[in-house]
Amino acid sequence: MRLGAFSVSLAVDDLAASREFYEKLGFEVFGGDAAQNWLMLRNGDAVIGLFHGMFEGSILTFNPGWSGEGEPVEGEWDDVRVIQASLRQAGVELADTVDEDGSGPASITLADPDGNTILIDQHR
Numbered sequence: 001m002r003l004g005a006f007s008v009s010l011a012v013d014d015l016a017a018s019r020e021f022y023e024k025l026g027f028e029v030f031g032g033d034a035a036q037n038w039l040m041l042r043n044g045d046a047v048i049g050l051f052h053g054m055f056e057g058s059i060l061t062f063n064p065g066w067s068g069e070g071e072p073v074e075g076e077w078d079d080v081r082v083i084q085a086s087l088r089q090a091g092v093e094l095a096d097t098v099d100e101d102g103s104g105p106a107s108i109t110l111a112d113p114d115g116n117t118i119l120i121d122q123h124r
Contacts, residue, residue, distance in 0.1 A: 001086050002078040003062035003120060005070070007040070007047035011059075015039065015052040022048065031070050040070065059117045065124050072124060080106050080122040 012018040015037055019029065022041050027048065032039035037052040047068055049061065065077045078086075081100050087110065088094065095117075098106040107121040 004064040005066040005068045009049040009059040009061045018050045061119045064122045
């Protein structure tokens with residue numbers, strides 16, 4: 001199962017303060033829109049998203065079809081519907097699902113045994 005690009009999506013109270021803090025750790029903004037209350041930052045292969053007012057708690061995020069650089073991947077990748085079917089077959093409980101007959105952008109969510117939220121968010 002190819003989950004795609006990985007990042008940690010952090011729910012932040014103050015987007016500007018969080019950006020400043022992570023920039024001091026060597027992260028650089030490479031995407032997002034501060035006017036919409038979200039930014040994507042990178043330090044080498046490490047990617048984090050800063051999100052103000054969009055969700056509670058931090059989320060482990062996977063983006064099928066995208067590289068760690070935030071670009072569409074070339075070649076084959078697993079659609080979120082294929083990932084959903086594989087997880088269901090493995091007996092994994094999903095919190096939010098997607099229509100298996102659909103196509104294009106969609107997302108599913110699940111939780112690990114410790115209650116950490118995992119988002120598999122396909123943009124294309």
